[in-house]
């Protein structure tokens with residue numbers, strides 16, 4: 401039975417990238433609104449069965465250049481289950497020569513056994529949710545590791561994994577610029593190949609959101625957050641990292657190729673609860689509830705909760721916003737040839753204003769964010785998505 405046509409490509413190329421969502425964590429951190437179930441390890445077995453079934457609806461294995469296992473926390477799975485997960489992923493998404501195979505990991509899960517499993521399956525990029533090296537901030541963020549645990553994880557991964565990436569959060573309640581400087585210095589001492597830095601956000605539905613509305617925690621001022629972000633840009637670039645996307649920095653040859661597929665508005669497969677795919681011009685998102693996802697797949701029903709067929713203009717607008725997140729920006733002539741719309745036509749008055757105010761610039765036919773634009777980029781995108 402094949403309830404959902406996961407491969408409905410027509411004039412679109414066959415995806416060469418795939419994402420698998422693993423919805424398990426030991427505990428839900430106070431700031432997190434990702435699709436996951438915490439403390440429900442009895443669902444791991446049904447999840448693996450459901451994932452295998454969902455992927456079997458692809459009918460034939462689809463070779464990919466990049467495969468990304470994210471979550472949740474994929475490494476929360478016990479080693480034998482992690483082994484099964486990676487085997488299922490590779491069965492349906494065989495890795496082409498020169499592949500990038502990424503797994504997101506929680507530092508506390510990284511032990512010799514799991515590292516051996518990752519190595520056996522050819523995982524060559526691990527993104528560690530370090531977030532901070534300071535105990536006080538880690539406890540505030542409800543993370544269960546320490547700086548020593550991160551150091552140990554990096555030491556175990558280094559010999560077997562080509563790229564080790566660290567995720568860092570800035571702008572935690574009460575954090576000072578000096579605290580953030582300390583965090584970045586600690587991260588740099590580990591010489592990660594890649595760093596992602598995100599300002600803390602307060603998402604509706606999280607405990608941080610309600611704690612903030614009750615006055616139990618305070619969000620930092622925008623100015624402090626911007627100073628922290630600028631400090632990260634200056635520090636990381638002065639240490640040889642290429643700032644290649646709003647939140648991402650890489651040593652030469654260590655950009656995340658899988659995420660570049662998204663920013664390039666290319667197509668990709670996806671499976672698992674809450675996973676979003678883009679195949680054949682159709683954007684689909686699976687049920688965010690893990691239980692609903694499992695139930696639907698068990699019944700042989702489609703796991704898709706939302707499906708949207710993008711028209712040519714919507715596709716072009718999305719591609720413009722995604723492309724502008726990259727520091728390389730958007731090459732205007734190429735863009736028009738690929739999407740059928742000139743950047744000016746889509747950007748209209750907003751684009752003219754952003755250029756006038758120095759938030760965007762054009763160099764050699766490339767439209768891109770300026771330093772000033774980077775600091776406010778999230779506030780710009782809405783104007784390009786509206787018709």
Ligand code: SF4
Nearest residue numbers: 425427428429432472
């Ligand atoms: S470990 Fe990561 S995915 Fe899991 S709850 Fe915490 S922030 Fe969310």
